[in-house]
Amino acid sequence: MTVATSQNRNMAGASLRFAAFVLLPLAILTWALADLSLGRELLQWLPYLASGFAMNILIALTAMVLGSLLGVVLGILKMAPYRLLRYPASLYVQVFRNAPHLVLIFATTYIFPFEIVMFGNYLEFPDWVKATVGLAIPASAYIAEITRGAILSIPTAQWEAAQGLGFSRFQALRWIILPQCLRRSLPPWMNVLASITMGTSLASLVGVHELLHAATDASTAVRRLDFTVIAYVVVMAAFFALCYPIGRLTRRLERRFKQA
Amino acid sequence: MQDTNLIDLFVRLTDRIGLNYQFLSGGYEAQIWRDGFITTLYLVALLIPVSLVFGLLFAACLTSGKAWLSAPVRAFVEVTRNTPTLVQLMFSFLVLNTAVSNLVGGAQNNPLSPFFWVVAVVGLHVAALHAEAIRAGIEAVPSATVEAARGIGFSRFQILVYVEVPLALRASLPALVNNLINLVKLTTVGNAIAVSEITYASIMVWTQRDNVVELMIVILAFFSLINMAVARIGLWVERRLAIPGYGI
Numbered sequence: 312m313t314v315a316t317s318q319n320r321n322m323a324g325a326s327l328r329f330a331a332f333v334l335l336p337l338a339i340l341t342w343a344l345a346d347l348s349l350g351r352e353l354l355q356w357l358p359y360l361a362s363g364f365a366m367n368i369l370i371a372l373t374a375m376v377l378g379s380l381l382g383v384v385l386g387i388l389k390m391a392p393y394r395l396l397r398y399p400a401s402l403y404v405q406v407f408r409n410a411p412h413l414v415l416i417f418a419t420t421y422i423f424p425f426e427i428v429m430f431g432n433y434l435e436f437p438d439w440v441k442a443t444v445g446l447a448i449p450a451s452a453y454i455a456e457i458t459r460g461a462i463l464s465i466p467t468a469q470w471e472a473a474q475g476l477g478f479s480r481f482q483a484l485r486w487i488i489l490p491q492c493l494r495r496s497l498p499p500w501m502n503v504l505a506s507i508t509m510g511t512s513l514a515s516l517v518g519v520h521e522l523l524h525a526a527t528d529a530s531t532a533v534r535r536l537d538f539t540v541i542a543y544v545v546v547m548a549a550f551f552a553l554c555y556p557i558g559r560l561t562r563r564l565e566r567r568f569k570q571a
Numbered sequence: 572m573q574d575t576n577l578i579d580l581f582v583r584l585t586d587r588i589g590l591n592y593q594f595l596s597g598g599y600e601a602q603i604w605r606d607g608f609i610t611t612l613y614l615v616a617l618l619i620p621v622s623l624v625f626g627l628l629f630a631a632c633l634t635s636g637k638a639w640l641s642a643p644v645r646a647f648v649e650v651t652r653n654t655p656t657l658v659q660l661m662f663s664f665l666v667l668n669t670a671v672s673n674l675v676g677g678a679q680n681n682p683l684s685p686f687f688w689v690v691a692v693v694g695l696h697v698a699a700l701h702a703e704a705i706r707a708g709i710e711a712v713p714s715a716t717v718e719a720a721r722g723i724g725f726s727r728f729q730i731l732v733y734v735e736v737p738l739a740l741r742a743s744l745p746a747l748v749n750n751l752i753n754l755v756k757l758t759t760v761g762n763a764i765a766v767s768e769i770t771y772a773s774i775m776v777w778t779q780r781d782n783v784v785e786l787m788i789v790i791l792a793f794f795s796l797i798n799m800a801v802a803r804i805g806l807w808v809e810r811r812l813a814i815p816g817y818g819i
Contacts, residue, residue, distance in 0.1 A: 411756035
């Protein structure tokens with residue numbers, strides 16, 4: 312029975328991929344060709360939508376880089392032997408892991424100034440950077456938890472062995488424990504990546520020019536219901552095409568690590 | 572009377588450390604803000620049962636073994652999991668809602684409010700996440716247990732209701748609680764279509780008062796508290812339902 316269900320699921324997965332990556336684009340193309348005026352509008356707006364989507368990817372990647380750096384440090388601080396380091400890190404993780412992404416994007420957008428004065432120079436602080444910081448904060452909180460979990464999952468015998476070889480605590484962490492954590496924390500890290508990528512659409516609510524914002528712009532400019540439908544279908548398809556492979560790869564990695 | 576005095580005291584104390592909560596003693600904005608909290612709590616209270624019921628339904632479809640039931644649900648689950656909730660909400664509100672309006676002849680006849688769409692979209696989104704967790708739980712039920720149930724004459728539906736779901740729910744409870752915490756956070760997307768939950772209400776206040784930091788402190792504490800409560804209750808239910816010796 313389990314073989315049958317897993318086979319069923321594989322078939323369902325294959326047909327779903329076929330529907331999403333072959334049938335849906337074909338359907339959009341056919342619709343655009345059947346009603347040429349609609350097709351022309353769509354063609355005209357596609358570069359605009361694409362520039363929006365590039366912004367989504369930029370925000371997601373920058374937020375993940377910032378979040379990962381900060382998150383690993385926080386995860387280590389959460390396990391520090393000093394309360395003065397441990398408690399603030401724990402509080403940070405507790406608050407920002409439970410905070411909605413939208414609230415944090417609002418917070419960074421409205422609290423940070425729109426420019427910074429640095430050595431007499433005015434440095435611009437655009438909205439998309441603020442939104443990136445807003446998404447990097449929850450990312451860092453999730454990654455702190457992931458890091459902590461990964462460090463805890465390494466058998467303590469390894470710490471003792473490192474100590475026996477004359478490594479200091481920090482050296483053991485840097486050269487022996489963390490490299491092993493990298494592999495273990497990859498699947499959950501990719502879950503965060505998918506979640507943050509989808510979170511980038513929230514930046515449209517603070518006026519960042521990203522895909523959803525671009526689609527709203529386009530549909531208000533064209534003012535046709537069928538164009539609105541097709542524009543939002545394109546938005547969904549774009550996010551799906553980005554996030555579905557991430558999710559699939561994550562599940563495949565999880566399965567492979569479980570076997571190993 | 573006592574109540575207003577406490578608020579005045581709070582406003583004065585926070586003012587001394589440089590935080591501006593003065594709007595709390597004024598009538599109108601304090602009212603908006605309080606309603607925002609209540610709307611968010613109401614959304615959460617409504618969405619938790621809605622998402623669980625639909626999640627169970629979806630999981631039953633996914634494991635039914637009938638392609639005409641499982642394939643559409645699987646497609647829905649994958650689309651929901653891999654697209655942003657905000658996009659789904661905007662799509663539903665701008666496309667489906669307009670379609671409904673055209674169907675009933677004009678927006679004034681449309682019975683569906685923005686509130687309805689938030690509940691529908693967020694509820695079904697989280698239901699899709701629940702469904703995956705419960706499905707994994709159902710598939711983890713040992714086949715010997717299912718065969719034993721079939722041996723004593725249970726029908727497929729009876730096996731699902733009396734054997735698989737009780738065990739699957741216990742196994743998937745940690746994942747379900749995680750999804751519920753996600754649900755609490757997702758209620759804020761209602762902001763995009765003018766449902767006056769807490770972030771929407773806060774925008775109304777801080778555009779007048781310019782006290783973003785003060786409001787943010789309270790909002791972050793609020794969500795932290797709700798989610799802590801959800802996690803605690805989840806843990807309590809988990810302990811209550813645990814079958815001694817079964818391991819879950």
